[in-house]
Amino acid sequence: MVRIGAHVSSSKALDLVFDRGKEIGAETIQFFLNSPRSWKTKIRTDKEIENFLNKKNSHNIYPVVVHASYLYNLASDDIDLRKKSIKGVIEDLILCDELDIDYYVIHPGKAKGLKDEKAIENIKKSLEEIFSKTNVKTIFLLETLAGQKGEIGKTTKELKELLSVIPEEKSGVCVDTCHIFSAGYKINTEEGFNNYKQEVETLIGLKKVKLIHCNDTKTPYNSKKDRHQHIGEGYIGIKGFEFFLNDSFFGKLPYIIETPKIGNYDQINMERLRKAIKYTLVRP
Numbered sequence: 432m433v434r435i436g437a438h439v440s441s442s443k444a445l446d447l448v449f450d451r452g453k454e455i456g457a458e459t460i461q462f463f464l465n466s467p468r469s470w471k472t473k474i475r476t477d478k479e480i481e482n483f484l485n486k487k488n489s490h491n492i493y494p495v496v497v498h499a500s501y502l503y504n505l506a507s508d509d510i511d512l513r514k515k516s517i518k519g520v521i522e523d524l525i526l527c528d529e530l531d532i533d534y535y536v537i538h539p540g541k542a543k544g545l546k547d548e549k550a551i552e553n554i555k556k557s558l559e560e561i562f563s564k565t566n567v568k569t570i571f572l573l574e575t576l577a578g579q580k581g582e583i584g585k586t587t588k589e590l591k592e593l594l595s596v597i598p599e600e601k602s603g604v605c606v607d608t609c610h611i612f613s614a615g616y617k618i619n620t621e622e623g624f625n626n627y628k629q630e631v632e633t634l635i636g637l638k639k640v641k642l643i644h645c646n647d648t649k650t651p652y653n654s655k656k657d658r659h660q661h662i663g664e665g666y667i668g669i670k671g672f673e674f675f676l677n678d679s680f681f682g683k684l685p686y687i688i689e690t691p692k693i694g695n696y697d698q699i700n701m702e703r704l705r706k707a708i709k710y711t712l713v714r715p
C-alpha cells in the first residue's frame with residue numbers, strides 16, 4: 432500500500448539516511464550518493480557499505496531510492512560531458528547494486544539548444560552504452576520533467592521512446608507531480624488526472640510507474656518551470672494529491688517529497704499527504 436517518505440541528506444555517512452528517515456517518520460527515502468552539483472565522488476569503504484546494509488535490513492524503510500547527480504546530461508552533444516555522465520551513471524549503478532538500492536532515478540537529459548529529436552537520439556545512445564556495460568538489480572527510473580531549458584522527458588511519448596532502449600525488467604518511470612503539472616498535464620482536476628492516467632496506460636502501461644515524487648509547485652499550470660512547493664500550498668493544491676493517493680493504481684505506489692527543507696516541514700508535508708488518503712485503501 433502507499434508508503435510516504437522524503438528525500439534525506441546523506442552527508443557524513445551513507446547509513447545515516449536511515450536515521451534521518453526514521454527521525455521524520457518516513458516510510459521510504461531518497462538520497463544522493465554524492466553532492467548532486469559536484470563531479471567529486473567519495474570512495475565508499477566496505478565498512479560503510481556494511482553499515483548501510485545493516486540499517487537497511489533493520490529500519491523498515493523501503494523502497495530505498497538514489498537520485499542521480501544534476502550535472503549528468505545524457506542528451507549533450509558535448510562528447511566530454513556525455514562521457515563523464517555515462518561514466519558517472521555506471522559508477523552509481525555499481526554502488527547502488529552493492530547498497531541493494533531499489534530504484535535509481537535520473538533526469539533523462541537537457542537538449543540545451545539541440546533539436547529535441549537529436550537530444551533524444553543522444554540519450555538513447557547513452558542509455559544503450561550504460562546498459563551494455565552494467566547488469567545490476569537496481570531498477571532504473573526515468574523521471575518526468577517540466578520541460579525547462581530543453582528538458583527531455585516532458586511528455587509520456589518521449590519517455591516511451593527512451594524506455595525502448597532499456598531492458599524491460601530494469602526500467603521504470605518516476606512521476607514528479609510538480610513537473611508534469613508544469614509540463615502541461617492538469618492533474619488537479621478530475622478530467623486532467625484521468626486523462627494523464629489514460630495516457631500513461633496507453634503509451635507505456637501503468638505498471639512502468641514505480642515511484643511518485645510528490646511536490647506542489649510555485650509556478651502556474653503549463654509554466655515549464657521546476658519550482659517545488661510545500662504540499663497544498665502551491666498551484667496544484669491538495670485536490671491534485673487526493674486524486675493520486677486515492678487512485679486504484681497510483682494509491683499503491685511509494686511517495687517521496689522533495690519540498691523545501693524548512694524547519695519541520697518534511698513532517699508537515701508528509702502528514703498532509705497521509706490526511707489526504709481517504710482510507711478506502713487498506714493501510715499497512
Ligand SMILES: [Zn+2]
Binds near residue numbers: 498536538574
Ligand atoms: Zn528529480
